[in-house]
Amino acid sequence: MLPAMPHDARERFLAAPHIGVLGVTDPRGGERAPLVVPVWYAYEPGGEVVVETGRETVKARLLRAAGRFSLCVQDERRPYRYVSVEGPVTAVEDPVDPAVREALAHRYLDPDEARDYLAATAAQLKDDIVFRMRPERWRTADFAAFAADFAGTSAEAPAAD
Numbered sequence: 603m604l605p606a607m608p609h610d611a612r613e614r615f616l617a618a619p620h621i622g623v624l625g626v627t628d629p630r631g632g633e634r635a636p637l638v639v640p641v642w643y644a645y646e647p648g649g650e651v652v653v654e655t656g657r658e659t660v661k662a663r664l665l666r667a668a669g670r671f672s673l674c675v676q677d678e679r680r681p682y683r684y685v686s687v688e689g690p691v692t693a694v695e696d697p698v699d700p701a702v703r704e705a706l707a708h709r710y711l712d713p714d715e716a717r718d719y720l721a722a723t724a725a726q727l728k729d730d731i732v733f734r735m736r737p738e739r740w741r742t743a744d745f746a747a748f749a750a751d752f753a754g755t756s757a758e759a760p761a762a763d
Contacts, residue, residue: 604742604743605743605744605745605746606742606743606744607683607685607742607743607744610647611742611744612685612740612742613647613648614647615675615677615683615685615742616645616647616651616675616685616687616737617645617646617647618675619709619710620675620676620677621640621641621642621675622640622641622642622643622651622653622673622674622675623638623639623640623641623673623674623675624637624638624639624640624641624643624653624661624671624672624673625637625638625671625672625673625674626661626664626665626668626670626671626672627664627667627668628664629664629667629668637660637661637664639661641653641655641673642654642706642709642710643673643675643706644702644705644706644709650692650693650734650735650736650737651673651687651689651734651735651736651737652702652706652732652733652734653671653673653732653733653735654698654702654703654706654730654731654732655730655731655733656726656729656730656731657696657697657729657730657731658729662731662733665691665733666691666694668691669690669691670688670689670690670691670735671688671689671691671733671735672686672687672688673686673687673688673735674686674687680745681744681745681746682743682745683742683743683744683745683746684741684742684743685740685741685742686740686741686742687735687737687738687739687740687741688737688738688739689735689736689737689738689739690735690736690738691733691734691735692734692735692736693732693733693734694731694732694733694734695731695732695734696731696732697727697728697729697730697731698726698727698730698731698732699732700727702732703720703726703727703730704716704720707719707720
């Protein structure tokens with residue numbers, strides 16, 4: 603069994619500015635796997651996951667059709683940690699609120715980069731929409747305890763002759 607994160611830790615971890623990997627069912631036929639794409643997202647503890655995308659993208663069409671999605675975020679530094687949430691789309695905001703777009707840019711970019719990014723991509727305001735998702739299922743792992751146990755075990759191993 604994976605070492606799970608306590609409730610407060612998982613909420614704080616998801617609220618931190620990680621790149622999310624969004625997964626949504628892709629029923630377009632054939633042997634298609636779910637669509638899985640990296641995204642910027644926002645989350646406040648106890649709230650909803652917020653994702654912005656283009657109105658006419660494959661991602662937006664699939665999100666509308668499925669009515670739910672998953673989001674996984676991770677820390678690739680040791681000891682590894684991740685949080686994965688899955689739940690229903692609770693709202694589609696069309697068009698994107700400029701304040702939401704600005705908050706996302708400032709979440710992931712330093713102030714000067716965010717200002718330049720927002721200016722360079724201002725036309726997206728008319729083409730982008732926001733999906734909100736209420737997390738229903740959480741999957742988490744925090745390998746810090748496991749790593750400590752593992753390090754303790756290897757430190758106690760007898761020296762080879």
